Amino acid sequence: MFTRSLAACALALGLLATGCAGGTSIGANPNEGATGTGEVAGNLRMSWWGSGPRNEVTNAVIDLFKAAHPGTTVEGESADFQAYFERLNVQASSGNMPCVTQMQGRQLNDYTTKNVLLDLQPMIDSGAIDVSDVPAEVLDTGRGLDGKLYMIPYGAAYDAMTVNRTLAEKAGVGLPPEGYDWDAFADWVTRAQPGLPEGVPAVNLGGSLPNNFISYAAGRGESLFADRQLGFSEDLLVEFWDMWERLRAAGVTTTAEATAEEPNQTEQRYVAQGRVLVDNLPGNALTPAQKTLDGTQPGQQLVTLPQPKGPAGPGNVLFTSGFSIPTNCDNIPTAAAFVDFWMNDDAGAKAFLSANGAVTNSRHLQQQLDDPNLPALKRAELDLYQRIVAQNPVSVVYPPGYHASFEGAFVRAYESVVFGGTSTRDAARAFITEVNAALATT
Amino acid sequence: MIFGRRRSRNPLVLALARHALLVAILVVILYPLLWMVGASFRPSNEAFGTLSVLPGNLTTENYVEGWSFGNLNFSRFFLNSVVITLLAVVGNVVACSMAAYAFARLTFPFKKTMFALMLGTMLLPYHVTLVPQYVLFNELAWINTILPLVVPKFLATDAFFIFLMVQFIRTLPHELDDAARMDGCGHIGIFRRIVLPLSIPALGTTALFTFISTWNDFLGPLLYLVRPETWTVAQGLNGFLDATGESAYGPLFAMATLSLAPIVGFFLVAQRLLIEGIATSGLK
Numbered sequence: 001m002f003t004r005s006l007a008a009c010a011l012a013l014g015l016l017a018t019g020c021a022g023g024t025s026i027g028a029n030p031n032e033g034a035t036g037t038g039e040v041a042g043n044l045r046m047s048w049w050g051s052g053p054r055n056e057v058t059n060a061v062i063d064l065f066k067a068a069h070p071g072t073t074v075e076g077e078s079a080d081f082q083a084y085f086e087r088l089n090v091q092a093s094s095g096n097m098p099c100v101t102q103m104q105g106r107q108l109n110d111y112t113t114k115n116v117l118l119d120l121q122p123m124i125d126s127g128a129i130d131v132s133d134v135p136a137e138v139l140d141t142g143r144g145l146d147g148k149l150y151m152i153p154y155g156a157a158y159d160a161m162t163v164n165r166t167l168a169e170k171a172g173v174g175l176p177p178e179g180y181d182w183d184a185f186a187d188w189v190t191r192a193q194p195g196l197p198e199g200v201p202a203v204n205l206g207g208s209l210p211n212n213f214i215s216y217a218a219g220r221g222e223s224l225f226a227d228r229q230l231g232f233s234e235d236l237l238v239e240f241w242d243m244w245e246r247l248r249a250a251g252v253t254t255t256a257e258a259t260a261e262e263p264n265q266t267e268q269r270y271v272a273q274g275r276v277l278v279d280n281l282p283g284n285a286l287t288p289a290q291k292t293l294d295g296t297q298p299g300q301q302l303v304t305l306p307q308p309k310g311p312a313g314p315g316n317v318l319f320t321s322g323f324s325i326p327t328n329c330d331n332i333p334t335a336a337a338f339v340d341f342w343m344n345d346d347a348g349a350k351a352f353l354s355a356n357g358a359v360t361n362s363r364h365l366q367q368q369l370d371d372p373n374l375p376a377l378k379r380a381e382l383d384l385y386q387r388i389v390a391q392n393p394v395s396v397v398y399p400p401g402y403h404a405s406f407e408g409a410f411v412r413a414y415e416s417v418v419f420g421g422t423s424t425r426d427a428a429r430a431f432i433t434e435v436n437a438a439l440a441t442t
Numbered sequence: 443m444i445f446g447r448r449r450s451r452n453p454l455v456l457a458l459a460r461h462a463l464l465v466a467i468l469v470v471i472l473y474p475l476l477w478m479v480g481a482s483f484r485p486s487n488e489a490f491g492t493l494s495v496l497p498g499n500l501t502t503e504n505y506v507e508g509w510s511f512g513n514l515n516f517s518r519f520f521l522n523s524v525v526i527t528l529l530a531v532v533g534n535v536v537a538c539s540m541a542a543y544a545f546a547r548l549t550f551p552f553k554k555t556m557f558a559l560m561l562g563t564m565l566l567p568y569h570v571t572l573v574p575q576y577v578l579f580n581e582l583a584w585i586n587t588i589l590p591l592v593v594p595k596f597l598a599t600d601a602f603f604i605f606l607m608v609q610f611i612r613t614l615p616h617e618l619d620d621a622a623r624m625d626g627c628g629h630i631g632i633f634r635r636i637v638l639p640l641s642i643p644a645l646g647t648t649a650l651f652t653f654i655s656t657w658n659d660f661l662g663p664l665l666y667l668v669r670p671e672t673w674t675v676a677q678g679l680n681g682f683l684d685a686t687g688e689s690a691y692g693p694l695f696a697m698a699t700l701s702l703a704p705i706v707g708f709f710l711v712a713q714r715l716l717i718e719g720i721a722t723s724g725l726k
Contacts, residue, residue, distance in 0.1 A: 047668075051684035052693075055512060055670075077668040079677075081685040087664050093573045096580050157686070267689060273491050288688040295487030321686075356687065 029327045031118055036128030036325075036336025040069050044334045045098035047077040049084035050356065060351040065341045072334055092116050097326035099335040103151045105141045105320045109400045112144035113442075117324045118332075119148040120339075128336040130344050133361045140395045141320040145227065152339055153320035155357030158388055159211045160283040160304035161185075164293075167277050167300065171195030175305065182216065182308045182315075186247060192277055193252040204262070204270055204279035205253040207244030208414040210407050212280050216240050218317050218394040219310020228399045228439045230432055237428040241417060245424065256418035267292045274300050280307070282319075283384055284357055287377040304384055314391045321356050354378065358385035401442030409435050475702075482699045486692030505700075508693030511678060514670055516697055519678035522667075523657060524704070526588050526674060530656040531649050533595030534603055538648060539641065541598040542607030543633045547619065557608075564601045568661075576665060590666045591659075595652075603648045610644035611637055650712040657705055675701045 048058055055078050062074045077098055079087060085107060091097045092111060103111070111117050120142075123129045131139055131152060142151035161176075168174055171192040176185055189202035196202060206212040216236075217224055223231030247253050254262075254276060266272055271279035272289035274297035281289060283304050290302050307315035323342065325335045342348060349364035358381060359365050368374055369382055413431035416422040422430075476495040482504050483497040492498070509516050544550075545557055579590040598604060614637065622632045638645070660676040667673055673681070679701065682694035 049684065050687055051682055051689055052512065053690075054684065054687050055681070059512070075669065078670075078681075079664060080680050080683050083660070083664055083680060086661070087668075090573055090576050090665055094577045094580055096576075096585070264685060265683070265689060267691060268490055282686070284687070291487045291688075292490065295485060295489075296491030 029115055031327055031329065031332060033122055034118060034332045035126035036123035036332055037126050038333035040334045040337040041071040042331050042334060043073045043075060044100065044331055044338060045075045045077065046100040046338065047098040048102040049081040050078060051080065054355045057352045057355045061342060061348040064345065064348050064351065065338055068341065069337060095328045097328055099325060099329040099331055100338050101324050101326055103322055103324045106398045106402055108151050109145055109398055112150045113400045116326050117150045118327055119150065120152060120325065121149050123336045129340045133363045135362060135389060137392055137395050138318060138320065138360045138389065141318055142322050143397060145397060145399065151322040151324045152343060153322035153360050154342055155321045155354065156360050156385060157319040157357035158283045158316050158385060159215055159280050159307050160384060161278055161307060162271050162281040162286065162289060162302055162304050163278045164271065164274060165301045165303045167196060167200065168192060175303065180308055181310060182243060185308045186243065189247065189252050189278065190250055196277060200275060200277065201254045202252040202277045203247065204276045205244060205248055205256060205259040206280055207241050208259065208411045209280055210410045213240050214317050215307040215315040216310065219308065219312060219315035221312025224396050225399050229436050234428050234432055238424045241414060241424040241428065260415065284381050286381055290377055304380060306384065306388060314393060316388045316393045317396055318393050320360065354382060358382050399439050401439055405435050405438035405442065478695050479699050482692065482695035484692065486690060489691040489695065504692035504696035508696040511681065512670065516678055518671060519673050519675045522672060523674040526591050527653055527656045529592045530595045531652045533592060534600055534652040535645050535649055537596050537598035538600060538603040539607055539638065539645060541604045542611055543637055545608045546611035560601050560604060579666065585666055586669055586672060591662050606648065607641060607644045610641055614640055646712050650709065653708045654705060
């Protein structure tokens, strides 16, 4: 009886785990080669990530689109960044992605390699989507591993060294010199430390932050990825971690324990609370970080600087967000019209006001910078973006599985150095082996 | 030394010490909650940076701002949550108790196999069934309705609660069933007149845990309720946060504080039900 029960149980589990999805075909591409031309009408599902303020400006653009295209309706779906991708994964697995789906370059190839997104080049060629005002190197961040364009980037984020200018001036070191590199950065934080208030380290321990390493590799001219493998040398990673270990030993960083405990949300980061002089934050985090600092340390002021450069050039890499159109979309002309409207409508761009990274349309960027009513912090974000783009930043194509395999492993590997006493060489070797194995099987 | 020993035996001192220890532990346990309530009365940009539970610059702005949510307000989210949660509670209590009665009292072919299957579903990680369920509900055009969150509850899909009630019903004496049967009751009558009234503790536990898990559920509503007007409280709270932009912590803490009220209220009601159920069951 027990054997029969067990067998029945196993059968049922198998059916539950594999059976019910039979009706939906994932990976079929009935819209391949779609040009996006046709009648712009009917309902359109559109999804994005963000909280209240971004939802409001997104809805404002949606209203403008509906006014410009009578007969269309738009159903918006929003969620926080992490929840957004949790839901999107299920929708993608089920062939139910919204017709206009917001994507980010770092996750893009998780979807392109599963054949759930359309190549958008035919829509550009047909004139349905105009990207003539988007710089080529920015547009390239929407390409898949196969070189096809799967995302039209509309907003560009970038990493920036966020410095507490007030503390830097009190410490008597001012800001790092123009065009500074990592050596100059290390020298600057070391000189700043003696003049900082008791308990305020000069720099947040950054050895476990992948974005710092991405910047470091870009400045050294090494590729982060080569197809579906890591593209940089073991020596480069050892060099990077040795730099942070020297700073940690010199007592100018936060402790490893404090860094491990630091929450991710901008408002809870130490630099936003005046508890550290400098840290790497996304450039568009300046506004919420300064608002928090206004509350916790009234009078202190933050500024953002480009990432330290390297011998091969600037250390900044762009992280873009944009729109994709999935293969399951049944209203491609309207989806293409919406993307085109978002990319090119002046009133829409003004309403959105670079709420998710700097606007990638150069004309809109200039319009926003020329607006005397642009808030000062937003102006600082856009100014820095314009300077970074002028330096032709490196474009990174992230392989599928990047988020799942790279970021967590990077943190673990550096923590094995600071907590476990592993040598930086051994940690780098273990990290590269682990991530290459994971990327190869993704 | 002797004086000290005598003092430590003083019942009043011992009681005071015990209570002081308990209060200290209570403060530690309640501190995060008290901090959140305090932060809900602070300006948003002062939410962090202090460990004090007392607001410095007292403001009720967060409650006003938090209650308004785009073109909607939190009353919509509360209403949605209440409807879904109450239906889930009713569904689970009714369906799981009926299934439990069948497993505990009826005799039918493959009963043990089916019971093993039912227990086996408890071993399945939720994510294994996520995509098949989503596909099914999508094919049924149930996305953006509360049906995916409610209908399964009426089909006795929560194996844990079935198991809980089976175990409880098995403790009820069969003589009560026999007596009812002699009075002319069938299975429906025995279930309704004998088993259900005596199962109030198990039903209360099921209701309580279903209420809490449904009220706090985020993933289910995230998947199936995508239009803001259909959101639940948990989704509304998530709407204040975003890792890539500005978050509104003050309104988040304010609405999170309010969202606790139904759970606390239901717990108090269900707790009384539990006690009454045990006291009136006649089986002590």
